[in-house]
Amino acid sequence: MSYHHIFGPVPSRRLGISLGVDLVTHKICSLDCVYCECGKTTNLTLQRRAYVSFEAVKAELDHYWEHNDDPDYITLSGSGEPTLNLELGRVIAYIKDQKPGVKVAVLTNSTLLKDPDVRQELSLADLVVPSLDGVSTAAFVRINRPVKGVSVEDIIQGIQAFAREFTGKIWLEIFILPGINDTPQELKALKAVILSIDPEMVQLNTLDRPGTVSHIQPATPAQLDRVKEILGLDIIQIIARTTDKKNKGQHRDMASAILETIHRRPCTREDLAAILSVNLDQMDTLLATLEAEGRIEARQQARGVFYQTIK
Numbered sequence: 001m002s003y004h005h006i007f008g009p010v011p012s013r014r015l016g017i018s019l020g021v022d023l024v025t026h027k028i029c030s031l032d033c034v035y036c037e038c039g040k041t042t043n044l045t046l047q048r049r050a051y052v053s054f055e056a057v058k059a060e061l062d063h064y065w066e067h068n069d070d071p072d073y074i075t076l077s078g079s080g081e082p083t084l085n086l087e088l089g090r091v092i093a094y095i096k097d098q099k100p101g102v103k104v105a106v107l108t109n110s111t112l113l114k115d116p117d118v119r120q121e122l123s124l125a126d127l128v129v130p131s132l133d134g135v136s137t138a139a140f141v142r143i144n145r146p147v148k149g150v151s152v153e154d155i156i157q158g159i160q161a162f163a164r165e166f167t168g169k170i171w172l173e174i175f176i177l178p179g180i181n182d183t184p185q186e187l188k189a190l191k192a193v194i195l196s197i198d199p200e201m202v203q204l205n206t207l208d209r210p211g212t213v214s215h216i217q218p219a220t221p222a223q224l225d226r227v228k229e230i231l232g233l234d235i236i237q238i239i240a241r242t243t244d245k246k247n248k249g250q251h252r253d254m255a256s257a258i259l260e261t262i263h264r265r266p267c268t269r270e271d272l273a274a275i276l277s278v279n280l281d282q283m284d285t286l287l288a289t290l291e292a293e294g295r296i297e298a299r300q301q302a303r304g305v306f307y308q309t310i311k
Contacts, residue, residue: 002303005052006060007078009071010275011260014239015105015127019064019071022078023085024051030081030111032145033133034213035175037277038079044147045084046111048118054087058094068265070102073127077107084112089121096124103127107173111150113158119165127169129203130159135189139181156193163197172199176206176219176227176240187230194233204228206240208277254278255286259295259309266299266308 007020028051032041061074074095076082083106085091092104103126110130112118122128132155134140140152163170172194176182181190194202204227207218219227219240228236257276261267267275273283287307290296298305 001060001063003060003064005057006064008275009068009261009265011257012073015075015103016072017260018073018075018105020078021057021061021074021076021082021091022052022080023057023076023082023088023091024078024080026079028080028084029109030084030147030150031109032212033109033175034143034145034216035177035207036212037208040212041080043080046147046149048084048086048112050086051080052085052087054090054094057087057091061095061098065099070099073103073105074099075105075107076125081109081111082106083108083118083122088118089124092121092124105129107131109144110155110159111146113162114154115158119158119162122162123166123168125168127171128162128166129171129173130162131173131175132156132159132190132193133175133177134181134186135193136186139186142180143175143177159197163199169201170197170199171201171203172197173203173205173239176204176224177216178219178223182219182223182227184230187227191231191233194231199235202231202233202236203239204236208240254282255290258286258290258307262296262307263309266306268304268306270304272307 005022007022009017009019012018027038027041028043028045029041030046032044082088095102095104105127106122106125107129110132113130133143135152135156137152204224206224207216224238224240228238254276258272261272261275269280269283269287273280291298295310296307297310298307
């Protein structure tokens with residue numbers, strides 16, 4: 001069966017083995033973030049609809065569960081904003097009913113958290129990762145480029161309301177862009193908002209691949225460390241991949257990630273590059289090394305060359 005709405009599983013040091021579920025089609029979102037690696041938003045909207053039907057997601061999940069081991073997490077994310085889908089609560093409820101031992105995570109840009117119905121649907125999840133990239137209007141608009149009708153105040157108030165109601169875990173993700181949202185004034189205001197939300201964790205991220213605006217630059221490791229120091233909170237974790245002397249370790253980690261992924265389900269080089277967020281040249285080098293070591297094998301199938309572990 002060819003999957004259109006689920007992807008992975010992706011090995012993650014924070015979530016273990018995570019299977020992705022995409023509840024919208026490319027590229028439906030309420031923001032057009034300058035850093036988005038999925039590309040420019042083509043349908044900028046706040047309208048909630050069944051962009052992907054519950055039945056379509058259910059069919060793919062049922063097939064996956066029948067042929068694969070259970071993941072540690074099922075993560076609702078992907079090519080757009082998952083809370084735009086009116087079937088969000090129904091999908092989460094179905095997963096929890098069918099697989100009570102599997103945790104559900106939702107990655108959201110926070111634009112719909114002001115909606116009580118959305119907050120109620122998300123209450124069924126185990127982990128929610130809301131984004132908050134700017135607390136001033138200037139930073140928010142410049143980074144996130146929202147649909148008309150969404151303000152930074154809406155974002156903050158929505159996250160605060162959700163945090164008061166939610167009994168699961170909240171990991172707040174902040175995408176750092178130097179010169180935009182890392183000024184002392186912005187970080188001081190950001191710290192105050194973080195304290196009002198009281199998340200279990202704050203994750204600092206930055207650009208890893210080209211975004212939708214070519215001139216923006218990622219934060220360096222030193223710049224991320226500075227942001228962490230200024231915020232001065234024990235719950236902050238830097239999750240951005242950086243190019244430094246740890247490259248060899250990262251190469252080993254990526255090889256392990258490939259093996260973990262294709263041990264459960266054979267993938268093409270394109271599948272693996274998308275799942276693990278690396279370019280095709282890097283993926284080709286990694287696959288060639290693993291194949292030369294006798295750890296994986298390639299098999300030609302209708303959709304292309306698939307890689308799998310040698311059993």
